[in-house]
Amino acid sequence: MSYVKPKFRHPRLPSNRLGFTVADYDGAISTLCAGCGHDSISAAIRTACFESSLPPHRIAKVSGIGCSSKMPTYFLGKSHGFNSVHGRMPSVATGASLANRDLTYVGVSGDGDTASIGMGQFVHLVRRNVNMTYIVANNGCYGLTKGQDSATADLGSVSKYGDVNGFEGIDLASLAILQGASFVARSFSGDKEQLVPLIRAAMAHNGFAFIDVVSPCVTFNNHNGSTKSYEETRAHLDAMPLDFVPMREEIKAQYDEGTSKSVTLHDGSVIHLKKAVSGHETDDRQAALNTIQDANKQNRVLTGLLFLDPNSQNLNTNLELATRPLNELGKDELCPGSKVLKSINEGLR
């Protein structure tokens, strides 16, 4: 078993606007099971940050507990990070985002971490529209504790131990839309062509961006009878491809009128939806929920951008908090003195 990745990289790796190569966004070598979908998501996050030329030291990774929550060790080795307790990443993320609004926050969680123990925290994070990207690596089981059914396991899915799941699975994407999330998407770890632009768009979005990623657990949930195996997911996949074009960059690709549609984010970046399921509008919560319900009924795993409100107000704006990170405020700003206190008191009389 190799514990280190060789130092050598391809000598002709392309570099981004900052002069970094994708290797500058690498983390430690993964200790997850070989073939785990989570490793593909890590690679997608790495590629997304590279392609968007984000400075690694301006990114903070946050997570809870689970195989999925271990992921941040395996990408962005030069970024900040906080591995919190099970299901409690939302509080840490909220606090961090309030204290330093200038960092880009990437939360990584699992279906257990989010939909079971962390459900209470999760809905409040959505409701508050904390400015972050929140990725659930959804394998329908508790991978780290040996594959028990999770709350997102589909009704009728068979566990590795042969038990048939008798409960309706929680659909985190629908829940997020219902709870007022401003960016909601679904994807599949085995479809980086879609996942990478989605993560880039999510990171460019101002507000809470949620991506539910089907991520097969090769060890405990990749057998016949599982609805979240590589094979089953591929068999039912209905992907809506997209491109992400950051602001300042020109749109180079040619798109067919009619079959495609574009959405402009608050910073000027454009998401180009190359093929949407008929009738699906990303700016209509009700329509998005219907589309998801229809797909679920037809047993399709519908992936792509499901809902987007590009003009949402994030938590910091909503609460009219300081426009600069706390660590940049000086003594005079934090403690403005008796004169200011006096004038405030005057104003209350």
Place this chain on the structure above:
Amino acid sequence: MKPTNTADPEYFHRVVDCQYACPAHTPVPEYIRLIAQERYTDAYMVNWESNVFPGVLGRTCDRPCEPACRRGRVEEEPVAICRLKRVAADFKDDVKHLIPTAGPRNGKKIALIGGGPASLTVARDLAPLGYELHLYDEHAKAGGFMRSQIPAFRLPDEVLDEEVDYVLNMGIHTTFNTYVDSLQSILDKSYDAVFIGCGAPRGRDLPNLPGRKEADANIHLGIDWLSSVAFEHTKKIGKRVIVLGGGNTAMDCCRTSRRLGGEDVKVIVRSPFEDMKASPWEKEDTIHEGIPILDNHVPKEFVVKKGKLVGMTFEKVEAVYDDEGKRRLVPTGEDLVHVDCDDVLIAIGQENAFPWIEKSTGVRFTSWGTPIINDDETFQSTRKDVFFGGDSAFGPANIITAVAHGHKAAVSIDMYCNGLNPEVNRPDPHHTLVSQKMGIHEWSYDSIPVTDKREAVPLVDLKEALASKTLEVELGFDVETAFVQAERCLNCDAQTVFTESNCIECDACTDICPTACISFVENGDEPDLRTRLMVPAENLEQDLYVSDTLPTGKVMVKDEDVCLHCGLCAERCPTAAWDMQKFFYTMAKATPDLLVEAAE
């Protein structure tokens, strides 16, 4: 693209860059691993099987393997392949009992003309098969140019003697101090076949340069002079020496001059420094010994005063390249340059010379003066029982090429003597492919490459070196350095073997590969595919490994160019669709059984 046919051994052979570049296809990574394991004798025998002269080549080889070495594409410098070969020779135990002996006589008699590496290789391969071998050489000992040309300070006599004797002791009949002046006289002795390994023994001269005749006493042809030094007929040279030429003969001439009394020795060459024929390391060694190299100087005249050579004049030129990249040396128009000297050594090349081969024998020659040979596999001449090899076949090359020719010619001679046509159904190379898996995620070799840099071989003190004609300049690596240098090898023979039926397209291999070799993409033709990989595959000399279509409709494409053979793809693959398998390859030889199989 069509799926890669890995059943063809040439595919994986090409991946082992060093071995593929070696004319004798020495299994380089195999012996380097053995060195790291301190199994020097085994490492020596793997070499000996392929190249017959590991101790000699570990000091003198032209090392075509090193520019080909993958490590040189991944970081600055290739693995020190050549000098590690010397390590095997330096630290091995007695190997005499491992060397095959002459086989029971098969009644066939072969003549070998010339005692250089080509003839000795033919002898090595045919003796165990029971052939009676008669070797003729004009000198007192065998070795050819390895003895007469390569100076002892680069190749000590003991090293050469040892390896020449391993061959001669297989019962070879030798006739030394005998210049063969007629091929007919040899054919008259009714040999079953004749192998001509007489080298390219004639040095080029500058017969028409003014002053050439008058100054003859102090002008020497490089190869004749080196040979005369080697056999101790020449013991000194003037204080000021000009060496003309830029190849390895020039380098050996000037360094030898420094040891024979030359104090002010200069190499003067027509071409620019970068275009000189000598290898970079030879130029380095020359400069290290205080010998300046004047490039872009074309000789114009030997200046003679009172009947004696006093110097030479040169015209300064510069290299101009036309659209096709062809070089012309154009005079700069500056004044002629005069250089004083006492002696001149002309080392501007050698040629083949076959004055002793009669037309009536039926052996015919090209207009270049080289023999007409069937092809570079059979080495059969226009007379079916006469074979050529080494420098005599296609002109001057090097020892390892002569060895490779020898192996092929031996196969041809063996086939010919058994009534077979050496052109058809030649034996295939020998190859095996074996998984290196030792546990779930464990390989038999040190898979993660180290980052240590290449180190130069330590040298003896310069003053001491110049004081002796025979003191070996290079000290060789010690065991500790050898280990570190051996560990730099990327084990390119540990092949990444892909089984598409196992692949579930989870991307784990693509994600982990440190050098972005593996891509899963829609198929296309090769030029198109090369542009659509993780990193475009710009090195066209390196193959793409393409799978059959996978369930999603994509294909796996691996660019072999900078694969580190780290095995991580196979470690991270959940279904063992990737496996690391050791590819062992040796060229077809006439020896009855392979002497050394892949070391287990």
